[in-house]
Amino acid sequence: xxxxxxxxxxxxxxxxxxxxxxxxxxxxxxxxxxxxxxxxxxxxxxxxxxxxxxxxxxxxxxxxxxxxxxxxxxxxxxxxxxxxxxxxxxxxxxxxxxxxxxxxxxxxxxxxxxxxxxxxxxxxxxxxxxxxxxxxxxxxxxxxxxxxxxxxxxxxxxxxxxxxxxxxxxxxxxxxxxxxxxxxxxxxxxxxxxxxxxxxxxxxxxxxxxxxxxxxxxxxxxxxxxxxxxxxxxxxxxxxxxxxxxxxx
DNA sequence: CCCTGATTCGC
DNA sequence: GCGAATCAGG
Numbered sequence: 399x400x401x402x403x404x405x406x407x408x409x410x411x412x413x414x415x416x417x418x419x420x421x422x423x424x425x426x427x428x429x430x431x432x433x434x435x436x437x438x439x440x441x442x443x444x445x446x447x448x449x450x451x452x453x454x455x456x457x458x459x460x461x462x463x464x465x466x467x468x469x470x471x472x473x474x475x476x477x478x479x480x481x482x483x484x485x486x487x488x489x490x491x492x493x494x495x496x497x498x499x500x501x502x503x504x505x506x507x508x509x510x511x512x513x514x515x516x517x518x519x520x521x522x523x524x525x526x527x528x529x530x531x532x533x534x535x536x537x538x539x540x541x542x543x544x545x546x547x548x549x550x551x552x553x554x555x556x557x558x559x560x561x562x563x564x565x566x567x568x569x570x571x572x573x574x575x576x577x578x579x580x581x582x583x584x585x586x587x588x589x590x591x592x593x594x595x596x597x598x599x600x601x602x603x604x605x606x607x608x609x610x611x612x613x614x615x616x617x618x619x620x621x622x623x624x625x626x627x628x629x630x631x632x633x634x635x636x637x638x639x640x641x642x643x644x645x646x647x
Numbered sequence: 648c649c650c651t652g653a654t655t656c657g658c
Numbered sequence: 659g660c661g662a663a664t665c666a667g668g
Binding site: 649650651652 | 660662663664665666668
């Protein structure tokens with residue numbers, strides 16, 4: 399497999415969307431997790447919260463601490479003085495704020511049967527996210543309603559929610575005329591609503607595409623769907639199963 | 648063990 | 659440029 403533009407684009411989108419390298423690799427197919435990571439780095443994609451980064455952070459923190467304690471000739475153990483020396487950071491790692499999607503469906507996984515070049519190339523140019531969404535959505539409330547209409551479970555109760563759409567295969571936006579103006583996966587960026595409409599695998603599956611409610615991954619309307627106050631148990635109705643339960647391989 | 652991403656290095 | 663091997667944290 400080679401890194402075609404589509405595949406690179408998918409990689410970027412998913413990577414920036416907070417998908418794990420494994421998921422991306424699986425979605426792309428024909429590549430390993432390592433390949434994805436390697437490619438992502440070569441593309442200059444900023445790393446997301448990595449387990450190993452914490453080591454770096456720890457080291458930097460340690461440096462900072464020692465630097466703070468060292469500069470003052472004698473004040474070593476005594477008082478924690480102000481950070482006098484900025485210390486030229488060897489690693490200007492931004493360590494962007496965790497971009498992981500808040501509560502609902504983080505990833506649109508789509509299953510497709512076969513992909514072939516369509517008549518029209520999808521107009522997924524250089525989606526320039528620009529703003530890396532510095533703000534972390536303030537973990538809203540407990541209950542959310544998924545796109546399928548099912549009610550998500552609160553932290554304490556029952557079993558964990560159905561795994562969020564394990565991406566099997568991304569359909570790189572087949573832009574047929576009927577839904578040429580629909581928002582495809584590749585059209586997603588930080589500014590538009592990522593609320594999925596329809597179901598993955600269906601031909602017209604797409605995303606809301608409205609302007610987002612700032613700080614959230616969805617538009618105001620869909621934030622209203624995604625973030626709802628907890629209801630007392632007795633007042634709740636059994637969640638209707640969306641589409642036949644979890645999708646399996 | 649599993650997972651994660653980062654890095655290295657031979658190709 | 660690519661990605662397996664390796665490393666290292668959770």
